[in-house]
Amino acid sequence: xxxxxxxxxxxxxxxxxxxxxxxxxxxxxxxxxxxxxxxxxxxxxxxxxxxxxxxxxxxxxxxxxxxxxxxxxxxxxxxxxxxxxxxxxxxxxxxxxxxxxxxxxxxxxxxxxxxxxxxxxxxxxxxxxxxxxxxxxxxxxxxxxxxxxxxxxxxxxxxxxxxxxxxxxxxxxxxxxxxxxxxxxxxxxxxxxxxxxxxxxxxxxxxxxxxxxxxxxxxxxxxxxxxxxxxxxxxxxxxxxxxxxxxxxxxxxxxxxxxxxxxxxxxxxxxxxxxxxxxxxxxxxxxxxxxxxxxxxxxxxxxxxxxxxxx
Numbered sequence: 001x002x003x004x005x006x007x008x009x010x011x012x013x014x015x016x017x018x019x020x021x022x023x024x025x026x027x028x029x030x031x032x033x034x035x036x037x038x039x040x041x042x043x044x045x046x047x048x049x050x051x052x053x054x055x056x057x058x059x060x061x062x063x064x065x066x067x068x069x070x071x072x073x074x075x076x077x078x079x080x081x082x083x084x085x086x087x088x089x090x091x092x093x094x095x096x097x098x099x100x101x102x103x104x105x106x107x108x109x110x111x112x113x114x115x116x117x118x119x120x121x122x123x124x125x126x127x128x129x130x131x132x133x134x135x136x137x138x139x140x141x142x143x144x145x146x147x148x149x150x151x152x153x154x155x156x157x158x159x160x161x162x163x164x165x166x167x168x169x170x171x172x173x174x175x176x177x178x179x180x181x182x183x184x185x186x187x188x189x190x191x192x193x194x195x196x197x198x199x200x201x202x203x204x205x206x207x208x209x210x211x212x213x214x215x216x217x218x219x220x221x222x223x224x225x226x227x228x229x230x231x232x233x234x235x236x237x238x239x240x241x242x243x244x245x246x247x248x249x250x251x252x253x254x255x256x257x258x259x260x261x262x263x264x265x266x267x268x269x270x271x272x273x274x275x276x277x278x279x280x281x282x283x284x285x286x287x288x289x290x291x292x293x294x295x296x297x298x299x300x301x302x303x304x305x306x307x308x309x310x311x
Contacts, residue, residue, distance in 0.1 A: 048236020
């Protein structure tokens with residue numbers, strides 16, 4: 001059955017479900033970060049995603065053909081996103097998920113700022129105002145120089161920037177290459193990164209690290225028991241299903257309508273952090289997150305208003 005191309009109710013259900021699955025995946029990774037290396041969780045995620053990707057290839061009639069003349073650009077985007085994903089999971093190993101997610105919410109501001117140099121778009125004044133407000137919110141959250149700064153916050157910020165660049169590259173790609181083809185190659189690149197890191201940290205002695213992010217990155221391979229293996233492979237299934245739901249959400253409604261619902265990730269992050277890890281954001285995090293989210297939503301709404309007036 002083919003879905004209608006304009007269904008805001010269904011789009012809302014898809015994006016909220018996708019955010020929930022993606023947030024659950026993040027919670028699994030943080031839970032596993034105390035006993036497994038990052039490259040292992042990443043590799044098993046890729047393996048767990050394979051059944052979902054194969055199903056989507058079959059469903060869309062692609063068979064086993066994943067060739068595309070734009071492969072170099074697809075691989076470049078995948079490499080940037082793999083670095084962004086790795087940065088994010090390393091950040092949540094050292095800080096509460098809610099804090100990392102709140103910092104990640106600066107991603108739309110990077111997109112807005114990069115639209116000029118990368119896509120040659122005019123960056124409107126309200127976008128610059130939102131960018132300034134968003135990064136003010138980040139400064140409130142991370143408080144550099146206040147004696148409580150967590151260096152992993154920079155990893156979350158780097159992740160937001162990487163995802164922004166990936167999104168910018170994805171705009172022209174998605175018009176010429178099927179999303180499932182892009183996702184398939186992305187999964188290959190993620191797996192390749194995991195294998196390279198695994199070989200590097202198992203064959204080369206880098207000494208002993210103490211920071212949680214570096215410990216998570218460099219820990220030797222650990223063979224998981226049945227329960228942990230189920231979680232590690234299962235979080236790949238969650239990632240694959242979330243990908244499908246995100247794709248359908250943005251197919252069923254315009255981006256400016258769907259994007260604000262992604263901020264519901266903060267609810268999941270706070271919930272998982274409190275229930276699983278005993279983490280609860282402090283007042284500064286709430287204030288900074290509120291500024292970032294408000295600036296992002298207002299920027300999106302203003303974009304929609306201006307686009308309607310032009311059309």
